Amino acid sequence: DGGITQSPKYLFRKEGQNVTLSCEQNLNHDAMYWYRQDPGQGLRLIYYSQIVNDFQKGDIAEGYSVSREKKESFPLTVTSAQKNPTAFYLCASSRLPGNQPQHFGDGTRLSIL
């Protein structure tokens, strides 16, 4: 079955450490997105990518970085510059960029040790 796989499901970060969250899709979608979810805040866009080797900052990109070297993969790195990284992170994809329905992975919960 086609879908989006996020790993790991739970991740712990030490102070000063960078961590990378994996997102892989086999839906052959062009566009991919990373959201951060905090209680009562809804979904906030971190980064998005319309096509391979291209990505753009979203509303809360500071302290995060991404790459899009392959169509099916869009990893998110939470750097030590992100001072409040504890959150639920969701990866999504859509067939085309823009107003298309987005398909979501099951998320990664990141916590600070």
Added chain:
Amino acid sequence: AQSVTQPDIHITVSEGASLELRCNYSYGATPYLFWYVQSPGQGLQLLLKYFSGDTLVQGIKGFEAEFKRSQSSFNLRKPSVHWSDAAEYFCAVGATGGGADGLTFGKGTHLIIQP
């Protein structure tokens, strides 16, 4: 830029009762509208979408939504809720011009089902 408001943070409904979750959007033209559901610790699942045409849209799991341009609303309804409907529900809007940054989500409504 478009925006979405879900006025109710929490809603409690008795099992078997009807449900309506409110969603108001702000956008100059006819938007693309979506409802998603999220179970605890999971990703979001698409319930239904409205692009154009019939303003009453049917979705999965017995849900429907009605687009009302005059009220800038896209409320989600279900005639009889089941305990398994307890979840977080998100309304989202996309610009018809198709901004590359995708959809704008509301902050969600937490649905609690009473036995």
